[in-house]
Amino acid sequence: MLQRKPLCAAIALGCSFLVSSVLCFAQVQDVALKAAYIYNFALFTTWPEDVASTAHFDVCATPETPMWDSLEKLNGKKVEGRPWTLVDLAAAGPGQCRIVVLSGEGSLAGTEAGVSALVIDDGSVQGPSSAAIKLVNEQEHIRFDVDTRKASFSGLTFSSKLLRLARNVS
Known part of the structure; x- marks a missing residue:
């Protein structure tokens, strides 16, 4: 009977590791x-003509956003013939950002990054934001x-294909 307790404890510990690894993977x-x-939002958005003159397609976010590494893996992919480049929102120059990814409460100050920036809320921003697209779980x-x-x-317009996929359009 005494030997069952260590076995049960080991099984419980193993199950907790399994559950936590599945949650982390998710x-x-x-x-x-x-x-x-x-x-894909970038591919189905039309920017004003003056934006097309830049060498890079700059996407701005804060390095603290959980999406930073995933956004960085997209570096070099083409958007309108220009390479996707992830930039720290705090270091971005005025009007540099084509997309601004807001994440959490601290990002609200970065919404003035540029007149022709597509502002996207990753779903974690509390309260109102200037996001044109909000991701929702x-x-x-x-x-x-x-x-x-x-x-x-x-000055942005979206493809009708993108708008058809949206949950809500206002």
């Missing part, structure tokens, strides 16, 4: 999928809402 998949969504799926008024304020 979180990694979640941020990688969100980064893929953001890349819903029933174990990632969905997104689109605010076309905020996008048009920045």
Whole structure:
């Protein structure tokens, strides 16, 4: 009877490691999928003509965002013929960002990164933001809402294909 306690403890410990590893894997998949969504948003967005003159397609976020590594893996992929380049939002120059990824409460100050920037809320921003696209976790799926008024304020338009996939369009 005494030997069953160490065995039960070992099984319980093993199960807890298994559950935590599955949860960590799910979180990694979640941020990688969100980064893929953001890349595809870039492909289905039309920017004003003056934006096309830049050498890089700069995507700005804070290094503390859980998506940073996944967004960085996209460096070099082409958007409108220019390479995707992840930039620290705090170091970005005025008007440099084509996409601004907001994450958490601390990112709200970075929403003035540029008139023609597509601002995307990763779903963790508390309170109102200037995001034209908000990612939403819903029933174990990632969905997104689109605010076309905020996008048009920045001179952006979205493909009808993108708008059809959105959960809500306003």
